[in-house]
Amino acid sequence: MTKPLNIGMIGYGFMGRTHSNAYNRVSNFFDTEYKPVLKAACARNADNVKAFAETWGYESIETDWRKMIARDDIDAVDICVPNNLHKEMAIACAEAGKMILCEKPLAMNVAEGEEMCEAVEKAGVVNTVWYNYRRVPAVTLAKQLIDEGKLGRIFHYRANFLQDWTIADDLPQGGAALWRLDAAAAGSGVTGDLLAHCIDTAIWLNGNVTNVTAMTETFVKERMHNLTGQVEPVGIDDACAFLCHFGNGSLGLFESTRYARGHKALYTFEINGEHGSLKWDLHDLHRLDYFEHGDEGRLRGWRSIHVTDGDHPYMDKWWVPGLQIGYEHTFVHQVADFLEGLSTGKPTNPTFRDALETQKVCDAVLSSAESGQWADVG
Numbered sequence: 001m002t003k004p005l006n007i008g009m010i011g012y013g014f015m016g017r018t019h020s021n022a023y024n025r026v027s028n029f030f031d032t033e034y035k036p037v038l039k040a041a042c043a044r045n046a047d048n049v050k051a052f053a054e055t056w057g058y059e060s061i062e063t064d065w066r067k068m069i070a071r072d073d074i075d076a077v078d079i080c081v082p083n084n085l086h087k088e089m090a091i092a093c094a095e096a097g098k099m100i101l102c103e104k105p106l107a108m109n110v111a112e113g114e115e116m117c118e119a120v121e122k123a124g125v126v127n128t129v130w131y132n133y134r135r136v137p138a139v140t141l142a143k144q145l146i147d148e149g150k151l152g153r154i155f156h157y158r159a160n161f162l163q164d165w166t167i168a169d170d171l172p173q174g175g176a177a178l179w180r181l182d183a184a185a186a187g188s189g190v191t192g193d194l195l196a197h198c199i200d201t202a203i204w205l206n207g208n209v210t211n212v213t214a215m216t217e218t219f220v221k222e223r224m225h226n227l228t229g230q231v232e233p234v235g236i237d238d239a240c241a242f243l244c245h246f247g248n249g250s251l252g253l254f255e256s257t258r259y260a261r262g263h264k265a266l267y268t269f270e271i272n273g274e275h276g277s278l279k280w281d282l283h284d285l286h287r288l289d290y291f292e293h294g295d296e297g298r299l300r301g302w303r304s305i306h307v308t309d310g311d312h313p314y315m316d317k318w319w320v321p322g323l324q325i326g327y328e329h330t331f332v333h334q335v336a337d338f339l340e341g342l343s344t345g346k347p348t349n350p351t352f353r354d355a356l357e358t359q360k361v362c363d364a365v366l367s368s369a370e371s372g373q374w375a376d377v378g
């Protein structure tokens, strides 16, 4: 007998679509006790949210998020709005006793994130943050191999997230799809938007970051603001690079930019350990490259594991061995784990508290870039 989990979605942008798709698909593939029901979608623009609700199958709409979270027929709220709205909504949801699935990054900064953690912990509500790349099967496999000790002592962690969509200097900032360029809505640029993904994965795979030294650049200094109609200074970082130490003694090197012409979403990482190394690339997301020093010398070399077999993470739930899945499935996996967590009582990682660790690194990165000094994390 399945039990309904009534979802209230706030927002209808790119992430609203990825999450709605996941709620719709999950029960076709994962056998969970709870089953999501798309109860209500909420946004200020009634026509737009109505169209969104019809496309994805939401039963009703609301134009006032406070009204939606007060509804008795909503169990869990999905916060899919710009970063500057996360805190207020999450705290109100916690006070209303709703479960929360919050889009990344957790908050605008650590201070906000702390308040959010306190609110969910005080209310005892189930919570998670959508750092979806943890649930690419190849990335989850990397986690398994590291936890089994296959790499031994880790020396280096390297990650990049490269895009090229903001190079044009006549691209406006602010409003609808362009809020990521507006510091007031996003908090930061590539640091909170893209490096946050790299940091989340890195902490998950390699443990905590202790200190950082960073540089940022804003290549286009002024852009027209869609909400004011004025040309205004750009407050976000267009590019960011940082070095760091991890608590386990390894060294980290991270770079992100929206000015790497030719790269659309090139998220890569490489980890070098005493006994082996791992490499992963989002553009080829179903492969994990693995080098094992213990292999017989004549045969030693990088092997490219096609992570599509039944004994690979999540893959027994999909098609037959050898057939790939993709980006949208990472969100399905997060919903599946969330539903499983409701049955087992096990929190779905990353919780707000886990995601606060990423926020601490982001804040340290931005503070180091500003001061020109090394910054301690947290």
Ligand code: SOE
Binding pocket: 014, 163, 193, 194, 197, 265
């Ligand atoms: C930005 O372009 C963006 O959509 C991020 O906001 C997402 O978190 C990332 O996964 C892909 O790129």
